[in-house]
Amino acid sequence: MSFAVGSLGGKVKLHEGVDNWAGLDYLVDTDPHVTLPAGEWFISRGLNISGTLQGQGVTQTTLRQTGSHGSPTIGAGGNGRWAGSEGHMPVDGVRIFGLTVWQDDHSAPGNSSAIFINDECNDIIVRNVRVQNSAYEGIVVGALCGDVLIENFEAFDCGGGSALDTRARAGINAVSHDTIIQDFVVRGCGQGVEAGYSDVVIRRGLVTEPDGAMPSYGLNIGSHSCGVYNLSIDRVKVNGYENSAVIGNVLGRLARVIVTACEFDGCVTFYGGKHDNNIPTAEQGPDTYGSEFVGNTWYVRTPNAGPFVYYGGTVDDGGLYGREPLLLQSNKVYYGGGWRPNPPTWGFAGKIPASIEMRDNVEFGLDLGPERGSIASFTLQANPAIPGMPNLVLRNNWGHKADGSFRGLIVMRE
Numbered sequence: 309m310s311f312a313v314g315s316l317g318g319k320v321k322l323h324e325g326v327d328n329w330a331g332l333d334y335l336v337d338t339d340p341h342v343t344l345p346a347g348e349w350f351i352s353r354g355l356n357i358s359g360t361l362q363g364q365g366v367t368q369t370t371l372r373q374t375g376s377h378g379s380p381t382i383g384a385g386g387n388g389r390w391a392g393s394e395g396h397m398p399v400d401g402v403r404i405f406g407l408t409v410w411q412d413d414h415s416a417p418g419n420s421s422a423i424f425i426n427d428e429c430n431d432i433i434v435r436n437v438r439v440q441n442s443a444y445e446g447i448v449v450g451a452l453c454g455d456v457l458i459e460n461f462e463a464f465d466c467g468g469g470s471a472l473d474t475r476a477r478a479g480i481n482a483v484s485h486d487t488i489i490q491d492f493v494v495r496g497c498g499q500g501v502e503a504g505y506s507d508v509v510i511r512r513g514l515v516t517e518p519d520g521a522m523p524s525y526g527l528n529i530g531s532h533s534c535g536v537y538n539l540s541i542d543r544v545k546v547n548g549y550e551n552s553a554v555i556g557n558v559l560g561r562l563a564r565v566i567v568t569a570c571e572f573d574g575c576v577t578f579y580g581g582k583h584d585n586n587i588p589t590a591e592q593g594p595d596t597y598g599s600e601f602v603g604n605t606w607y608v609r610t611p612n613a614g615p616f617v618y619y620g621g622t623v624d625d626g627g628l629y630g631r632e633p634l635l636l637q638s639n640k641v642y643y644g645g646g647w648r649p650n651p652p653t654w655g656f657a658g659k660i661p662a663s664i665e666m667r668d669n670v671e672f673g674l675d676l677g678p679e680r681g682s683i684a685s686f687t688l689q690a691n692p693a694i695p696g697m698p699n700l701v702l703r704n705n706w707g708h709k710a711d712g713s714f715r716g717l718i719v720m721r722e
Contacts, residue, residue, distance in 0.1 A: 409438070422445070440463075459491055461493075478498070666700070
């Protein structure tokens with residue numbers, strides 16, 4: 309016999325192949341620490357946890373949600389955000405360890421992600437967890453949550469949308485503050501990682517094999533309500549997405565984004581910040597600070613998309629975008645396929661008044677360089693570039709031909 313056991317002495321007998329929801333939901337809602345045994349345990353609705361839920365490991369313990377559902381498989385602090393969460397106020401100290409969360413049915417709308425931690429929950433740890441087969445997000449941590457650790461986390465085949473909502477969603481969605489997301493794999497998802505807010509670290513991860521849902525973003529960095537400040541992306545590899553990273557996403561203020569030692573094979577777009585967030589808050593972050601891309605590598609596999617664009621918006625709105633200073637240093641771009649690309653390697657689109665410095669960046673594999681220049685500033689629709697872009701400073705940037713010999717970079721300042 310197999311039992312779920314609570315730290316206060318309660319236990320629930322679990323049965324294979326049948327619905328275990330009623331007993332489990334009561335136990336996890338009333339006991340601060342519940343341990344699940346090895347096995348695959350079916351539940352027909354989501355569990356609302358108030359403390360720790362611990363399995364025996366991702367290959368040993370599976371919670372499998374069956375039937376049409378409008379709720380996450382594991383939720384906390386719902387307060388009416390999904391079916392069955394009425395009266396569940398924000399809780400601190402949520403822990404989820406050592407299990408796989410699987411969803412079978414995608415026919416219901418609502419907050420039916422695999423794991424959903426509602427706004428204003430703090431002190432959250434999710435470790436050694438796998439989420440799989442959710443049409444919506446793999447895991448969601450709300451925008452007002454803080455002190456979050458997501459570690460040794462896997463999201464497989466999530467975020468591809470359903471017949472009710474076909475938009476791509478993320479394997480990991482944590483637009484929370486004071487957050488660390490590390491040692492993770494996102495595979496076969498609509499989007500990879502969505503994050504934002506302030507004091508966030510994303511490191512040592514793989515985002516790969518998108519499922520084709522749109523928009524195709526490997527890393528989606530933006531916070532609708534609180535802006536983005538002091539966010540680090542380190543040693544993350546993104547493969548197969550049309551946009552390896554979209555940073556800013558025209559949502560609000562953006563400052564101090566540091567991207568180091570990452571590997572991309574799609575375009576990275578940096579939006580450079582607005583004066584204010586769409587939803588003003590007291591935590592909008594500073595005005596400008598300075599962001600950096602240092603020691604990253606691009607592998608360009610198509611002639612139709614440039615590796616990097618600093619995007620100043622489609623209209624000249626009094627310098628609304630393009631306000632964040634930027635350093636591009638010691639980055640490498642490898643071209644392949646025997647073609648000459650059209651877009652520039654490093655593009656600066658529209659009005660960008662902030663100081664931009666490029667030094668020690670290297671372009672490999674092109675005898676002539678892109679048709680629109682290796683480094684180029686250009687007008688974007690109704691947003692004209694600053695003539696000559698005098699705020700762009702270049703130091704020791706080089707190109708290598710296919711045979712390895714040096715060539716100069718083509719610089720085109722509109």
